[in-house]
Amino acid sequence: MSDTSTIIWVDLICAVLTGLAFFYTVTLWILIYMYRQKPIVAMSQPEFLYNICGGSLLIVLSMIANICVLASREHDSIDDNGTAIIASTMSDLKINIFCGFYWWAYYIGIALVYTALLCKIYRIKLITDQPLRRGVKILPKHVMIPYAIIMVTIIILLIVWFSIPTTEEPYDKSCISHNKLDVIFSTVIASLISCVSIVWTILAWKIRHINEELGDSKRILWLTVYQFFLFTIINNILNAVLLPHVYSMENHKKLQMAVLDAYDTIFSFLLVIGSISFIVLPRIYFVWYEYKHGHYPEGVEMIGTGRTVVNP
Numbered sequence: 001m002s003d004t005s006t007i008i009w010v011d012l013i014c015a016v017l018t019g020l021a022f023f024y025t026v027t028l029w030i031l032i033y034m035y036r037q038k039p040i041v042a043m044s045q046p047e048f049l050y051n052i053c054g055g056s057l058l059i060v061l062s063m064i065a066n067i068c069v070l071a072s073r074e075h076d077s078i079d080d081n082g083t084a085i086i087a088s089t090m091s092d093l094k095i096n097i098f099c100g101f102y103w104w105a106y107y108i109g110i111a112l113v114y115t116a117l118l119c120k121i122y123r124i125k126l127i128t129d130q131p132l133r134r135g136v137k138i139l140p141k142h143v144m145i146p147y148a149i150i151m152v153t154i155i156i157l158l159i160v161w162f163s164i165p166t167t168e169e170p171y172d173k174s175c176i177s178h179n180k181l182d183v184i185f186s187t188v189i190a191s192l193i194s195c196v197s198i199v200w201t202i203l204a205w206k207i208r209h210i211n212e213e214l215g216d217s218k219r220i221l222w223l224t225v226y227q228f229f230l231f232t233i234i235n236n237i238l239n240a241v242l243l244p245h246v247y248s249m250e251n252h253k254k255l256q257m258a259v260l261d262a263y264d265t266i267f268s269f270l271l272v273i274g275s276i277s278f279i280v281l282p283r284i285y286f287v288w289y290e291y292k293h294g295h296y297p298e299g300v301e302m303i304g305t306g307r308t309v310v311n312p
Contacts, residue, residue, distance in 0.1 A: 010262045011070060017269040018063045025060055028276055029053035031284045040286045040296065043213050047140045048120040049280050055112025056272045062105035063268050065098045066175045070261045099175035103182075104158055106268070107189050111154045113275050114193055117220060118150075118200040119143045124215040125203050150196060154189055161185035175261075197224065211301055216279060223278040230270055238263070 032053065036046040072090040090098070123143045164181060204220040212218055289297050 010259060011067075014063075014067050014070065014262055014265040017265055018060060018067055021060045021063065021269050021272045022057070025053055025056045025272060025276060028280050028284060029057070031287075032280060035284070035287050038287055040213065040290070040300070041283045044216060044279075044283050045120050045123065045140065048116040049283070051112050051116035052275060052279055055109040055114075055116065056276055058105045058109030058112065059268055059272050062102045062109065063265055065102040065105065066261060066265065069095055069098050069102075069175050100162055102175040103161075103186075107154060107158060107186075107193075108151075110193055110271070111151055111196075114196045114200070115147045115150045117223075117279070118196055118203070119147045121200050121203045121207065121215065121217065121220060122146065124210060124217075125207055128207055128210055128215075150192070153192065157185060157189055157192075175264075197227070213300060219278050219282065223274060226274050226278065227271070230267070230274070235267070 029050065032041060032046055032049050035041045041049075069090065072095070119140070123140065126143065161181070200220060201224045204215075204217040204224070207215045208217045208221070210217060286296055286300060289295075
């Protein structure tokens with residue numbers, strides 16, 4: 001298969017995955033809103049499910065921005081030294097705008113998903129840890145301090161990141177940048193988000209004996225296993241095996257960039273699908289199952305009407 005045919009297929013795969021992720025995210029977001037009054041959905045704290053869907057949608061929008069830059073690459077040629085040269089239909093300013101949006105949407109999206117999971121599990125932890133506070137409602141606003149601190153910190157880091165001038169070429173017709181500034185800030189933000197995931201994993205483990213439909217602890221733990229397998233094991237294997245081969249394709253620069261962007265798109269797609277499938281999708285499935293059979297699946301235990309109140 002020629003480079004051109006391979007690039008077309010890579011671009012098509014990226015577009016299809018992005019379209020599927022967009023449709024999946026928006027559909028479940030709408031369904032959660034429609035059935036928010038259902039006890040089985042109300043128990044899962046819809047406010048945080050909205051954040052998970054919203055964060056996932058931002059990640060999808062970052063994928064769209066990346067695909068726009070990917071599609072703008074027009075042709076490649078070889079200079080006198082044998083190095084491939086890439087042309088783009090976008091100006092450098094437009095590429096910087098699209099790629100800036102890519103990083104903002106990607107990291108704010110992940111932060112929304114992770115902080116929503118943290119606050120969701122933290123709210124249940126507060127309820128179950130305070131047996132003397134009987135009849136006291138624990139509202140979402142009561143657990144918003146960690147949410148606000150994390151989001152403000154990440155936004156400040158993003159502002160500083162894109163305010164510092166750099167002498168290096170930020171984006172060479174691709175949003176996947178390897179200049180030192182981008183590597184430093186992306187590493188810092190990713191480390192902060194990883195710390196959030198560690199905290200909500202610990203909290204989920206502590207409340208693993210609480211009713212699953214109330215706490216979602218086991219689903220969150222399975223999501224942790226999924227993300228660890230995806231981003232730690234598979235990602236490291238690919239970094240060690242696939243990427244060195246990709247980076248060696250200097251005479252096929254456009255194909256090299258297409259493969260790297262596809263690599264990023266696939267992982268973003270799996271992140272979105274995993275986050276929503278483990279946490280949001282089961283609620284819609286329970287609603288459908290009740291509509292179809294007149295009762296919830298075996299093993300689903302309801303508590304009251306779905307209100308998060310410590311009963312006397």
